Amino acid sequence: MTNSSTTSIRKGEEPHSPVSPMTVLVVGATGSIGYLVVEEAIRQACTVRALVRNPGKACELPPEAQVVVGDVTRPETLSDAVNGIDAIVFTLGSDGAGKVGAENVDYGGVRNVLRALGKRTARIALMTAIGVTNRTGTYNRSTEAHDWKRRSERLVRVSGLPYTIVRPGWFDYNRPDQHRLTLLQGDTHQAGDASDGVVARRQIAEVLVHSLISNRATRKTFELIAATGPAPKDFDQLFAPLEADPPGALDGVHDTPNMPVNDEPQRVRDDLNAIGAHRFSAAP
Numbered sequence: 001m002t003n004s005s006t007t008s009i010r011k012g013e014e015p016h017s018p019v020s021p022m023t024v025l026v027v028g029a030t031g032s033i034g035y036l037v038v039e040e041a042i043r044q045a046c047t048v049r050a051l052v053r054n055p056g057k058a059c060e061l062p063p064e065a066q067v068v069v070g071d072v073t074r075p076e077t078l079s080d081a082v083n084g085i086d087a088i089v090f091t092l093g094s095d096g097a098g099k100v101g102a103e104n105v106d107y108g109g110v111r112n113v114l115r116a117l118g119k120r121t122a123r124i125a126l127m128t129a130i131g132v133t134n135r136t137g138t139y140n141r142s143t144e145a146h147d148w149k150r151r152s153e154r155l156v157r158v159s160g161l162p163y164t165i166v167r168p169g170w171f172d173y174n175r176p177d178q179h180r181l182t183l184l185q186g187d188t189h190q191a192g193d194a195s196d197g198v199v200a201r202r203q204i205a206e207v208l209v210h211s212l213i214s215n216r217a218t219r220k221t222f223e224l225i226a227a228t229g230p231a232p233k234d235f236d237q238l239f240a241p242l243e244a245d246p247p248g249a250l251d252g253v254h255d256t257p258n259m260p261v262n263d264e265p266q267r268v269r270d271d272l273n274a275i276g277a278h279r280f281s282a283a284p
């Protein structure tokens with residue numbers, strides 16, 4: 001699965017350090033983005049571990065992927081998945097499962113995997129969605145999916161782990177000539193339709209995987225859309241101009257502060273406390 005242009009993603013910061021390939025756990029590996037993340041990580045010479053809740057779907061994955069059976073809503077099934085990993089890419093989705101699915105999968109899945117990781121460290125790439133800070137639109141009012149995905153972002157930020165949070169625009173609504181990636185911050189595109197921005201699924205997967213090794217992507221939150229033009233070649237250059245989230249912040253840099261932690265459900269505050277105790281005291 002490698003070719004001459006492939007850069008092998010390795011553990012450690014030094015590009016030429018003699019270390020083994022990074023082991024990447026993909027949570028949501030059988031999904032429309034997760035499958036492409038598995039392919040891209042293999043292409044980048046990572047060892048890929050795919051978390052699969054339905055073993056029948058494992059045969060759809062590339063044979064190079066290590067399959068681990070587990071369900072993010074059942075914490076007791078997650079310990080094998082996180083053993084010996086260097087990075088996690090979350091591409092979970094509970095579409096169609098309403099508020100319960102949003103809380104238990106999109107949010108609870110991230111919480112349970114972080115809990116399973118315990119005190120071990122791992123680089124995190126979390127996919128949420130453009131418009132995730134829009135609380136008043138019809139979609140969020142009926143599903144609370146934005147709120148729960150945003151809370152999953154907060155868990156990642158308080159975890160103290162190195163992370164990148166990617167909020168993609170509308171999947172595969174791009175025209176064939178729209179591959180110039182544009183990274184935005186502040187989550188101001190909130191129409192709730194493709195006018196917010198579009199991006200190819202494969203490019204979302206590329207950005208998620210490349211964020212794992214670029215120091216320029218660390219502690220950054222951004223919306224990801226594509227404009228007319230060619231795909232980027234240098235991901236460091238793409239990530240570099242972005243602002244990092246302020247240390248200890250719950251939200252992305254420039255996000256609208258419309259989810260005060262004191263108004264959050266007690267169970268969410270308890271999770272924040274448990275996952276990032278010392279940072280929580282500095283929260284707004």
Ligand SMILES: NC(=O)c1ccc[n+]([C@@H]2O[C@H](COP(=O)([O-])OP(=O)(O)OC[C@H]3O[C@@H](n4cnc5c(N)ncnc54)[C@H](OP(=O)(O)O)[C@@H]3O)[C@@H](O)[C@H]2O)c1
Pocket residue numbers: 027028029030031032033034051052053054057070071072073091092093094095105106128129130145167168169170171172
């Ligand atoms: N569509 C868009 O334009 C757009 C834009 C931005 C963001 N988004 C967000 O992207 C997400 C959808 O991404 P996608 O298309 O990749 O989703 P998808 O194809 O529905 O995949 C979701 C993945 O999550 C897994 N999953 C669900 N519940 C699980 C559980 N309890 N334990 C373990 N794994 C579980 C699924 O496993 P199974 O295969 O077993 O079901 C699947 O692998 C949505 O949440 C949406 O909000 C979408």
